[in-house]
Amino acid sequence: MKLPRRLLVASLALQVLCTGPAIAQSSLNYTTSWIGNSFGFGDGKWMQLDVEAIAVAPDGTVYANAPWDESGSEIGVYRAGDKLAVGGNTHGWGNAGGDAIAANSTYLYAAMSIGNESNALSGADYPPANQTWWGVTRRLRSNVAQGAPFASGIGNSANTTKDSFLRVRDAATGIDAAVRGLAASDTELYVSDTYGNRIVVYDAQTMRQLRSWTVPTPGRIALANDSTLWVIDDLQAAGGPRIAHYRADGTALNDAPVLPEGTLPTDLAFAPSGQLTIADNGPAQQILLYSRAANGTMALSATLGAREGIFHSVKGTPGDWRFNGITGIGYDSAGNLYVAQNGQGPRPFGSTLVGQGAVLESYTMSTRTAAWRLYGVLFVDAGAFDPASTNNIYTGSKRFTMDYTQAPGKQWTYAAFTLDRFDYPNDPAFHLARGVRGSPMVRRFNGQVFLYTLDEYAHYLSVYRFAPATEGQVAIPSGFFAENPLPGGWPAGQPGYGEWMWRDANGDGQVSADEITANPATGSTVGDGYWWVDEPGNVWLATPTSGIREMPLLGLDGHGNPMYSYASAKTYKMPAPFARIARMVYRAATDTMYVTGYTDASQYNATLWKEAGPVLARYDNWSSGSPVLAYTANLPWNTQGNPQVTTVGIAVAGNYVFIAELYTQRVDIYDTRSGQFVGALTPGADVGSTSGWVDIYMGVSAAQRPDGSYVVLVEDDARAKLLMYQWTPG
Template sequence: MKFATRLTALSFALQGLAFQPCVAQSTLNYTTSWIGNSFGFGDGKWMQQDVEAIAVAPDGTVYANAPWDESGSEIGVYRGGDKLAVGANTHGWGNAGGDAIAVNSTYVYAAMSIGNQNNGLVGADYPPANQTWFGVTRRLRSNVAQGAPFTSGIGNSANATKNSFLRVLAASSSTDGAVRGLAATDTELYVADTADNRIVVYDAQTMRQLRSFTVPSPGRIALGADGTLWVVQGMQDASGASIGHYRADGTALNDAPALPSGTVPTDLAFAPSGQLSIADNGPSQQILLYSRASNGQMAAAGALGTRQGIFHVVEGTPGDWRFNGITGIGYDQAGNLYVAQNGQGLRPFGTALVGQGAVLESYAMGARSLGWRLDGLTFVDAAAFDPANAANVYTGSKRFALDYSQPPGKQWTYAGFTLNRFAYPDDPALHSTRGARGSPMVRRFNGQLFLYTLDQYAHYLNVYRFSPATDGEVAIPSGFLAQNPLPGNWPAGQPTYGEWMWRDANGDGKVSADEITSNPSTGATVGNGYWWVDTPGNVWLATPASGIREMPLQGLDANGNPQYTYASSKMFAMPAPFNRIARIVYVAETDTMYITGFTAAIPWNASLWKEAGPVLARYDNWSSGSPTLTWQASLPWNTSGNPQVTTVGIAVAGNYVFIAELYTPRVDVYDTRSGQMVGSMTPGANVGSTTGWVDIYMGISAAQRDNGDYVVLVEDDARAKILMYEWTPG
């Protein structure tokens, strides 16, 4: 290896060692709450995690659609700040939601797709091998879970949406042929067949094709009062999208407005007054207004929303009219405006990205005031406490302020959005698999605040610094540590093999090849490891089978970036009884290492790749060269049950270790002093007495408040929120 190593021969004081079995304990004295979603699910409701498109009915009912919601609310129905319904059967068994939606007086038309799950589904309901069907599902407005079948309809023969799917395009499974725009009257349905560069017109009642005409990669469609079509077109053009205007027969009109430079049009809608509104997801983050001038052309008539949206002045501060990733707009008959956002904008072609969290807002245009807002802000996203303030909580891209005096579900306020895709397009998170930062670790050292984040399965460690005076709430990309190269062509300069790191040496937040340091000789030994950052800022990497490495912080550079080197790294050998390490937490203040993993008695196998393991152990005097194995405990573990009982995450705070189970909605609590299990916490009735899987390696965190209470945060993979437990030890 290129770096100097210190392989520490671990000796263990085994005499009198306490081995604690997993035993059932009495229920702890705790309450359940949540962060990041307007609904807790105790009432059967949740705000969906993404909204790619909306359609607004005259009475103000909003119909939303997205390709994916973890609990099946790809189609959601909202009115007056409440959720009314979920459109079923767009999730699983080959079904997925979509990127467009429209309504008329009777029906909801929602874009969706039907696949065959890697050729595993066969029969008339599914496309042939290596193919996907893209099209439209027709539902009843009176019951969006109920299909409205038609003679040529296909699909879903075993559920309530039987024969209600219109196949618009059959494409190879590697092709993104999604319908990107829909509009409807009571007589005609207009469908943007984006991949085939055409708009197809169907009879809205019989769903028979009437005609089609050419439009370059069309997206959203708005119908004018005169029956003409206004279209976001050129969705896949390198030069960017523009606005087109067409008669219903496809005849092009030449009066569409030329958009300002930098505009990224994502949706368009007409207000009852006849004014055209165009959502701009470019740097302006506004809704551009156009009115018909005396010369017959469409002329700019102002804009709605704060220029630069959430990034205006104090960057990353949410608020009224501060838009962030506009995906859909619409008006009701009273003139109220509805705006959908996901912190990203429309789903990029060829990806399955779901944005940075959904926000759906309504504004009363007369008073220009907020009517209502719904949030679904987290997905596959953990949360962590600011070590200086337990009322300050960060996720990968959000900051929440907590007021513990409020009732459950009302304690959180969305206080900051920390990812600025315009100022820092090289943020490594934007180039990762999900396009999101993931699990946070918040640290303060040298008097400054830092954010470290892990991707879903801990392959990469992102490093961020803060500069409130210049960047407000935004976390500035500062560094990146990779166990192996990223797939694809980003960044230029990364090695083809082995681990590497980047530090923002010039302070511009961009990744340059000359700022990358590689360490290819360790590529095979550090892969699939688990990162941990301790309080002083040292970076630890638990390799599965080669022990634990520490990379001590080498201070901050001139731009305030933490510095690490491979040469200064220290290696610690695999400690008994483990033969595979899955998770670690190192407490620097007491020189204590907590480890979970596998042993010879319960060995690891490939089917347990996500698990934290069946054994938890504490080691004292870890860095001394002669650490002491103080205790080890058996964790809940039953891989033959249904559901399986396994572990996935660990957090340590005060005198307790908190273990998150993977498939079962439970957090188990152990005493750090003895290893004894003291009890468990499960979701309360106000969150539906359930939660989704903890589907990330670092899905749990904990803190002890000044009053002695413990607060535990757990990813809820199912319903776009963070589960929060507040526990008062007996």
């Protein structure tokens, strides 16, 4: 597509031409920082966004594995609160990470899979059409980026992991046959072939199969000093997983403990003292310690962690021993404990979910104190400022407190986890595509805080209220707006056609069929629209081609839920010169509407479905019925470039409009009063002068601080964080 032509507008409008590549970069006074990750990438390091399993070496080195990290750190190596290495070659070209990891004195063994990119890759390095290989990559512990080949090994001949992949199972594409458990001694490697219902033993050096035996859906494995295996098996049983005990030859032993009711075991390890340690991802969110009793049975001797973990009073408050979705545990030779969490627990079967953000921490057991902790807690997350204070920043499921006087990357403190999967399993977040809340908007009215969130592509708007006295930091599901029915069976009672909304009429935070209101009259006309909530709490929907609709806040019901109705909605016709709207921001205090999208001169291209469009316009006196077009501005837009230059997000604060570009790591700034281009923000050295693409519709936000400076937040999926710019206009 060529750059858009100069737009024809009303004679009273001021027109501004701002095409991306031709804009002269103005020198701006700003700094770059970040939120949500222990490392900013200025030193080349980042904490991976998910940890599904860990292996701990005697010296305290922690090896972590996950099926996905946006920048390829599925395998990460950590020690003493620092990141030491990235395994690599588990990302792209058919490769993906996995759900298990183990180590001996020489090798690292990590679960992974090799696919063929929907049959686009072929040859000996890749499975045949419509198949995936599931197995284990063997690496050198001395250099985890280097494969450790063996005679029967396969793997990509184009990189350092050539001939170092052990194929455990072939499966049809779409079948989850992931290896879910690994354990290793210097002589043998034990593998949970979870899909095949067996444990397979390989020679740790030659990788030749030695033996196997049947075990129902086995998962994590722990090797005891007596060479017996403790296994979490029956992973998919209706009653939940259990603990099993086997001799090394597969003979079952009958001394495994019966776990407390409600326990959901996710990992196990042995302390140097010999205690069997079991991670519980059930409601208790604790670590269970078992010792051998006089009668030979394994008896529960102690628990570690606050009961209910992060949901212990005050609910949703992070802190020492307040676990949240334990995925891995382990000990070093000194008895220090290591715990991995992702706010969810191990990846559900058949799921591509990546958790709610990774936390990896260590505890000194002699004093029961935290030694270090690493965070990679944001992914496909935007940020929003509390209207009462820019020192509070919310994401979909978290809140951070800010001290802007600190050094870059040190300003933020992880203050709250607002998503409660135990008390509110019907939270719409758990039933949307990624299992997260997504982009937040924070509003205050009637003296209360409300959280509104968008999914990645703005199809759904969720509403949350807070009740600090009883629910602490947790955001209670309060309402939901859907442009179209959700795919699948949730929720029961949703209409089969048209838009619908839900309000928690009985105040229990659960979605009930009798609380759903349908609006079939709009049909599909509101689909692919963009939601916005203004400061007074009115809900706006910018439809692609049918104008803009406002649903005014009708007050709060007896449970504190915001009330809306389709009958009270007001629709504004498509504002000239737009033919299609992509984004909007309405500022109620000044009755000003900002719109981005497409015109007849700059037409919509369906292949650029994520974009915010090449044109920005401001309208004054919007609600009067006769809005005045103040100006239009052509935004950066060059689809023939390399990289392409397109826009993806808009934020308005103070006297400026902030436009996030999709591929080019820029936030462009325009003066709200004139539409004139002011300058651009790009990542600085503290974040490695780089960021990822902005993947979501509402990927940028901004606020003006009391001192007149601006804070701008930008989604940075690439390395599990938010970029933060602090800018003082000249």
